[in-house]
Amino acid sequence: MRGVWTVARRDAKALFDQPTGYVLLVVFLAVNAFFFFRNAYLTNMASLRPMLDFLPWVFLFFVPAVAMRSLAEDHRNGLLEIVLAQPISEAQLLLGKFLGVLLVLFGALALTLLIPLGLLLGSHLPVGPVVAQYVGAALLAVAFAGVGVWASSLGRSQITAFIMGVAVMFVLVLVGLDPLLVGLPPTLGAIAANLGVLSHFESVGRGVLDLRDVLYFLSVAAVFLALAYAVLMRRRLTPGSQRTAALRWGTLLLVAVVVALDLAGGAIGGRLDLTPGRAYTLSPATKAIARGLPDIVTIRLFASKNLPAQYALNRRDVDDLLHDLRGASHGKIRVIERDPATSPAANTEAQSLGIEPVQFNVVGQSELQVKDGYFGLVVQYAGKHETIPFIQRTDNLEYRLASAMRDLTRVRKPVVAVVTDSAAGSYALLRQQLDRSYQVTDPAFTDSTALDSATVLLIASRNLPITTAESTAVVRYLARGGAALVLANGMTIMPQMPMAEVRQLPWNHVLAPYGVQVASNMVYDLRAAQIVGVPTSYGQVLRPYPYFIRGQSTRASPVDADLAEVDLAWTSSVDTTASKAYDVVPLIETTPAAGTSTGEVMLDPDQNFSTSGLSRRVLAVQLMPRPGQHGPRLVVAGDASLGSDEFLQRNPGNLVFALNAVDWLAQDEALIGIRAKNRTPPPLLFSSTALRGAVKYGNVVIVPLLVAAYGLVRLLKRRRLAATPYRRLQEAA
Secondary structure (H helix, E strand, C coil), X not given: CHHHHHHHHHHHHHHCCCXXXXXXXXXXXXXXXXXXXXXXXXXXXXXXXXXXXXXXXXXXXXXXXXXXXXXXXXXXXXXXXXXXXXXXXXXXXXXXXXXXXXXXXXXXXXXXXHHHHHHCCCXXXXXXXXXXXXXXXXXXXXXXXXXXXXXXXXCCCHHHHHHHHHHHHXXXXXXXXXXXXXXXXXXXXXXXXXXXXXXXXXXXXXXEEEHHHHHHHHHXXXXXXXHHHHXXXXXXXXXXXXXXXXXXXXXXXXXXXXXXXXXXXXXXXXXXXXXXXXXXXXXXXXXXXXXXXXXXXXXXXXXXXXXXXXXXXXXXXXXXXXXXXXXXXXXXXXXXXECCCCCHHHHHHHHHCCCCCEEEEEECCCXXXXXXXXXXXEEEECCEEEEECCCCCCCCHHHHHHHHXXXXXXCCCCEEEEEECHHHCCCHHHHHHHCCCCEEECCCCCCCCCCCCCCEEEEEECCCCCCHHXXXXXXXXXXXXXXXXXXXXXXXXXXXXXXXXXXXXXXXHHHHHHCCEECCCXXXXXXXXXXXXXXXXXXXXXXXXXXXXXEEECCCXXXXXXXXXXXXXXXXXXXXXXXXXXXXXXXXXXXXXXXXXXXXXXXXXXCCCCCCCCECCEEEEEEEXXXXXXXXXXXXXXXXXXXXXXXXXXXXHHHHHHHHHHHHHCCCCCCHHHHCCCCXXXXXXXXXXXXXXXXXXXXXXXXXXXXXXXHHHHHHHHHHHHHCCCCCHHHHC
16 A cells, blocks of 8 residues: 555656646636636525536646556656556556646645635535535546546557547546437437436535445446556556466456446435435435325336436435335335326326326427436325426425325315415415315405414405405414414505605514514615616616615524525515514514614615615514413514515525425424425625635635746746756755
């Protein structure tokens, strides 16, 4: 092992004894940081995915450039024979060269750690996914380093080694690209996707270390190191000898075994989920639902064997989820898989359950073909069923399955009474989602008993008047300990003017006994403004609009524990200073750079917003009676459009917030943690534009310049040392 480490250390040091090593490192750091910040600052999300998406393409040239000299240089200088004449074997030499390349690559990745450290200055960047993503980047470096060392073993020319390395790595990346996979026959496309780098690297990039992906990267390195070992040994053996034939067949057998093991990796289990809330692991609520099923629940998966590869890649996640559900249920969940494309009976059954074939565009040899395929499932219980016609995404599949099993086995659904006015916008999408788990009604306020059967009351209003019957029924409902989600603005919006003016909020007198009021103001946030299109004389321009706020989750309640932000428009602050008998939990807040406008407020995006008196404002709260006290459970937000169709389509966090609030109010929190697994990365909210720019240019410019400066000083020192005339030790003394 000492010989392996000696070779590795010598190779890594030799690269940086020349300007080449520093040039490569500076270019890698600058290019990687430039493309990362260009995408990250465009989306304003604190995630390393932009770097991970581009990293295989950067490595495509960086790794061959680092590895091309490892064996080719020694071969060209005649050092290879001298080294092998020492007490070191070909295997030890090869492992040393491989480890030397990895030391350089790992060092380059270590310098990029300044990127996530910079993001921490403007966000709550989760550590778990970052760890998994860097482990994935290291595994990609291991695989590509194996290819680079093999390419360097082929001859004396470093240029040839570089070209061969780039070519092979490009093929490994190319076979994972969707345009190529779509053009291949389905079976061949699935094999190509499994052998390509991108599908495995994308899985690691989401924050999950799957044993199958780890096996893939290690197997790629093993295959090419075996081929490099065969090249080294062939130089020592006599051509056509028995030992040469044994080496050839042994190498081919090893490569075949490793490739077969990788292709069969679908049968291998085991993964380490480092995402927040373990998004790719069954939540405790799902396990409880599965264990508590009153009888057998059948899940029928209808999937065509020859799905296009871009959808076949989701099959692994579906199989993993169904396997985990079956294990958690202790025999109460039965999974049946059928292929309607090959079985007429399965085809008839699928269509009778509401699963129709989906048409896919497939590129044939000379034309664009349209083919049918199935990829849906049905949850069945006691003669009832719920159908997912086509599984287009898997990130919310656990929630859909868990809610389907709970709803099918539930004897009676709780009632959610919805009261909205036309100015609040359409609430059709929220009603549709609530209807999965609740009985949604529109109460007829003919008398004070209109809400007696309601478990939760949802009010969405933009200051339109309420009737006496409505007021009386709501007051009575809350007084007997009901639960309400109130979404209301403190000002009346007149977008056609465009302006807003103060009117007394009709629902405030209903909330007054509980010490909560929606203020008669309009909040703006100069740091967390949404980007909107503003028409100008030369076309539409995208710019921040401070009255449209990206509200920040406090993560202080089950309602918002796994949320990053929600979108609000022309929202008002919520005042709870008069609440004495209630535990008040802020749910949604602004950044510290927020102010309020009162009176008649112009809605023009080009107006000047005051920068005096800026502070953090509360936009949504949760109230619950303290122990020993009687009263309603409340969630109050200062924006009636928070749950409207327009905002639910724009930001899935709004839907999660509204559904979680209803679940919490109904004291049915089983699905809150599952639903929130459909996550978006936390937002980037730097305290100033100067800090935002410093993080970007510090990584794009300063870090590469520091590396270049260090390299220049070290090379000048080496040159000065080399120019020093030789002196005997006695003379030097």
